[in-house]
Amino acid sequence: xxxxxxxxxxxxxxxxxxxxxxxxxxxxxxxxxxxxxxxxxxxxxxxxxxxxxxxxxxxxxxxxxxxxxxxxxxxxxxxxxxxxxxxxxxxxxxxxxxxxxxxxxxxxxxxxxxxxxxxxxxxxxxxxxxxxxxxxxxxxxxxxxxxxxxxxxxxxxxxx
Numbered sequence: 776x777x778x779x780x781x782x783x784x785x786x787x788x789x790x791x792x793x794x795x796x797x798x799x800x801x802x803x804x805x806x807x808x809x810x811x812x813x814x815x816x817x818x819x820x821x822x823x824x825x826x827x828x829x830x831x832x833x834x835x836x837x838x839x840x841x842x843x844x845x846x847x848x849x850x851x852x853x854x855x856x857x858x859x860x861x862x863x864x865x866x867x868x869x870x871x872x873x874x875x876x877x878x879x880x881x882x883x884x885x886x887x888x889x890x891x892x893x894x895x896x897x898x899x900x901x902x903x904x905x906x907x908x909x910x911x912x913x914x915x916x917x918x919x920x921x922x923x924x925x926x927x928x929x930x931x932x933x934x935x
Contacts, residue, residue, distance in 0.1 A: 777886035777917060784910045785884040789850065790875040792859035802881075805874070806910055809845040812931055813874075814904040815882065817889060819853045819861035823923050828902070829865055831928035836870035839928070842935040844906075848872040852879040852899045876900060887917065904931050 778784070784806065788799045806813070814832060816824035832839070832847055839847055847870065851858060855875040862873035882888045882900035889901040904926040906914035914934060916925040924930065 778905070778912055778915065780912050780915050782912050784907060784912070785881075787881045787884050789881055790855040790858075790877055791872070792855050792862075797855045803910060805848070805872075806846070806907055808909055809907075810843050811846045811848060811907040812839060812844050812904060813848045813850060813907055814926055814928075814931075815850045815887065815900040815902060817851070817899040817902055819851050819857050823902075824851070825861075825865075827923060828927070829861070829867070829871065833865060833867055833870050835928040835932050838932055839935070842932065844935070846872060848874050850874045850876050850881070850900060852876050852882055902926055904928075906931065906935070 784802050787802050789805065790797055790799050816828050818824060829849055832849065836847055849871050853875055854877045858873040858875040862868065867873055876882050879888055879900065887901040887903055889899045902918040902923060904916040905912050916931060918926050
């Protein structure tokens with residue numbers, strides 16, 4: 776079952792690129808005590824993710840933070856090196872934290888995995904955005920099928 780409003784985030788770890796290389800952070804270390812917008816994309820460098828989803832959150836970062844958001848984070852089932860390169864290509868530093876769910880373990884724990892094996896992409900994370908306050912989901916914008924509408928930065932901002 777997919778995570779829902781009112782649910783606590785499951786425990787887990789995501790990989791981040793630090794100054795000295797890859798590191799693994801617990802969900803509590805990343806999100807505990809903060810108001811967070813966590814959005815997930817099916818894959819770094821893919822068309823909708825690269826042209827609309829990530830750029831939208833980068834463009835709206837200041838407006839989201841003005842609404843009390845402490846952290847904006849992008850998660851994908853990609854390795855940390857890909858997430859780091861994608862973040863650099865899009866000038867995400869200081870605006871959007873790039874989090875790698877390399878094997879899709881955390882996407883599965885959220886109940887938001889997406890099987891794209893028939894397209895040669897394996898199991899990925901669904902496209903979604905969650906507003907999280909101190910590790911509890913307060914708003915959930917989960918896309919249906921291949922849609923991109925409710926999880927956009929503009930829609931999240933309009934609903935804060």
